[in-house]
Amino acid sequence: MRGHDRINNFLPEELILEIFRRLDSKPSRDACSLVCKRWLSLERFTRTTLRIGASFSPDVFINLLSRRFLHITSIFVDERLSVSLPSLSPTPTRKRRRDKSSPSSSKRKALTDKTHSEAENAESCSLTDAGLTALANGFPKTENLSLIWCPNVSSLGLSSLAQKCTFLKSLDLQGCFVGDQGLAAVGDFCKQLEELNLRFCEGLSDTGVIDLVVGCAKSLKSIGVAASSKITDLSLEAVGSHCKLLEVLFLDSEYIHDKGVMAVAQGCNRLKNLKLQCVNVTDKAFSTVGELCTSLEQLALYSFQQFTDKGMRAIGKGCKNLKNFTLSDCYFVSCKGLEAIAHGCKELTRVEINGCHNIGTHGVEAIGRSCPRLTELALLYCQRIGNPALHEIGKGCKSLETLHLVDCSAIGDNAICRIAKGCRNLKKLHIRRCYEIGNKGVIAIGKHCKSLTELSLRFCDKVGDEALIAIGKGCSLEQLNVSGCNKISDAGISAIARGCPQLTHLDISVLQNIGDMTLAELGEGCPMLKDLILSHCHDITDTGLNHLVQKCRLLETCHMVYCPGITSAGVATVVSSCPHIKKVLVEKWKVSERTTRRAGSVISYLCMDL
Template sequence: MRGRDLINNCLPEELILEIFQRLDSKPTRDAASLVCKRWLHLERFNRTTLRIGASFSPDTFVTLLSRRFPHVTSIHVDERLSVSLPPPSPPLKRKRGSNNSSSSSSPSSSKRQRLTRSGSEYTESSSLTDAALIALANGFPRIENLSLIWCPNVSSFGLRSLAHKCTSLRSLDLQGCFVGDQGLSAVGKFCKQLEELNLRFCEGLTDAGVIDLVLGCAKSLKSFGVAASAKVTDASLEVVASHCKLLEALFLDSEYIHDKGVVAVVKGCKRLKSLKLQCVNVTDAAFSVVGDVCISLERLALYSFQQFTDKGLKSIGKGCKNLKDLTLSDCYFVNCAGLEAIAHGCKELTRIEINGCHNIGTRGLEAIGRSCPNLTELALLYCQRIGNSALYQIGKGCKSLETLHLVDCAGIGDSAMCNIAKGCRNLKKVHIRRCYEIGNKGVIAIGKHCKSLTELSVRFCDKVGDVALVAVGKGCCSLQQLNVSGCHQIGDVGISAIANGCPQLTHLDISVLQNIGDMTLAELGEGCPMLKDLVLSHCHHVTDKGLNNLVNKCKLLETCHMVYCPEITSVGVATVVSSCSHIKKVLIEKCKVSERTKRRAGSILSYLCVDL
């Protein structure tokens, strides 16, 4: 009742702010802010982070945000993320006899004239500009973290204006922005507290701009990344090495960087902990120095190296005793001897990923199993020479393993999975794709022994059937995510077992399963009320009735993919849209969407195929 709000009037602002800090998600905070104007004002006052996708009139949008959220310190702009606009409301009817021409259209008609129509979607072709950066600098002078991802209309002029006012900047990500040397030099001149800098795909930069920035931020810079910048060479890295003594992380993706630049950074930056390189002209000679000097190195990722062999990997194993995270991707000249050296020397290893290294086989991974007991994550992708005995050794020696990824590993089958499941009972995430020798026995062992499992994916493993999912449903009651896409032997029995045994399920992908029908969807609705994401594309026996039974119970559903389901019609699509108040995305054929559904939920509809 009005005038009876005694509790809210007595709450001090500090306590209300504490309430907002304890809320675990943005939607929850947004909902709480609607209690009253006071709570709304305090929530805006307390917000520190903004995430912005591509939107119409971005310059005006940034100005509006600066007025509403004055204490924001982190802003992330990513123009790869599109924002759909709702279709415009019909124009207001003019009263008979009225001579006021302005009444013939809605108040926002002038804005909509700037929009272009394509079907039922309205978008404006625009991008963040220098004017927006100036508005951002004026509205958020205390900003500390700024990401501008693929903002092509931002230039040195805007960056220079921002750097002049935002002197507290600590992290700057300019991925895909066409900024030049002048803007980068201004950042170095004014932003003396900058710690993290990402210059991936920043065309137009040269050594001159990078060197100016490095000289200005030398006392604070801890992380530096460059990719696909043809005019950034070893000269920049030599300056980094000479001045940035606090540097801890280096990311390089360039064919213009050679041993000289990498060696200079390694020798000059004694605190280096993370090194990610995709440099075709860097050789074993550079990694010999890494092994000799980088005693603090914890993360090493090497991608597509053409001149890196076991010699370099042996140097890493010999010297980098603190290495915890190793990624080897498309390093064709590394074999088991190099991985054995890593196993013997880097006993603190907790994560290893081997991707497309075709000369690494069973013997190398067996050495990891024998020597690295702290391993918690293992990823093997396109490793054709690794066999079952390798995972037997992993199961025997790596009892702390929690995450396992297997993709296109033809030599790994059920016996390997049984050994992993028996030995690594703390497994929480198992992701398997196109491993055709893994079938029911392996998945049954996971269901029987891995009681803490929360994520299971067995995509396109055509030997996995219902009996495997029955075991998972009985043993893994904590399961939250399941993906059995393309496992054509799985039908109603298996998915029903999951529905009855896994009440915490939130994500389910049963696409391309031809034996799934409406009864299964009804059981999912009864047993898995927390379901948020559902993919049932290419399920030919699912109908509107099954969808109706599902959404009547799964009120938290946020995404639903149902393309190429011939028995689902516009009625089913309308049922999903109208019944699920949290729905954010529906993927469907355009021909199955009625005009009413387009008007009602145009912003959440995505189409696999559009009319030409």
């Protein structure tokens, strides 16, 4: 009944709090907090995570948040994200009856004056040691802290935080210029630390890392280091000696050699995830990894110059539990090395080969014969891998769900047909610039792979309408990208519109044979559409956009640059008709002053004025 509160008068706070805790989406929680003051207070009570971008006064911002949210355990500060501080001053057009001398007004005025004065200082745009100290005082129960590219945070602030936030379990300092003293303080006070990321921390050396490792030896499980010239094998030797629970290690450094990697392999027998980009590490280190890291499940190797089939054989012989394997730009590895991995690591579920020019058909054939549990395969820039490789994948890997092919010029329709017939559970197929793949292969996918939800055929210029007609009849796509497939016309996209009502993402850019009929069909058949990219489509006009937005009310993104038939009227139609629109990419001269005033925050321009 109107005028009667059937919730607040009957439900205890404990039950309302439990309901809020079960809400997964942030928009739902935000909506609940606006119902009444009681719900606002209770919803704040249940918040455990804060995400903060760069603002003009982050230190003040943290003070405000600490008074509103009392049970925060995870804080993520990323100064690559631009988030403005909300205005603290009263709206000028609205008169306030409150006495200017009241305590709340004076506090607000003082805080506003402080904010404006700090905005004049360039350094006020970054979190400082004072802000980090405020964070520690306001959120002493913090368990997960991420400080991404916060250049004004130093050892002083980190030391202050470490002394207060002793429950810290995860610390990400990517791009911060903290020194060894701050890291040593973390080791002294944060005895529960499990995850540590030191990517691009140029101010650190072995001294700080060793102090932290010794202090957190009984808890540390994950370490990441990249582009830190003063972190050498000495740090890894300390890790190997003390961190017996280590499971994850990410290294990207030219200052790490065999000695460091071998020390970790010898001391950390629980290692499960190893990701390396270390040009000075050789087969000698991988012989030790293969022999001692028998629990290894994920291995990613990038840009190795001294890694050969010998190292691959050691991995294949010892790492029987390997499930995820990535090999990128390792030019001295051949088919024999990949065969050794396939024969020894039969539990593989994901394999990515990227730019390894000495790996050809025989290596991937071995994967197909020996790894029946494979669910994802990515072959990127592999010119020597031909159709027989995918024949074996289709024959032996019945559980394959995802296939990525980029610039594989020797793979054609016959290979895709074999995949379609053998891998009936295929859900994602992404192909780019594979010029031998045409209608025949894609038609087979539409006929046999009924579970397909994502299809990308970028710049496959042999694919035409017949292929999309088959896909529309056989699959219920959610995402489709046919950018640059010049043989596709209105008939093909219309077939998708009629057969795939769940479509949410569509990229038809650089298609010269697409017109307004396509947009009208999409409007009728795909009401769930959220992202539409139609740049460089010369025959699309405002009329087509008008038909589209009448039904596609969920549209969030629309890219339409270099579409001469779309004018300022079309842009205004999209902005005014789509209540959920978040981004419109268009030439600046096509946006009227009225549209700018109405929706300037969602308009992005291809070129800025010089």
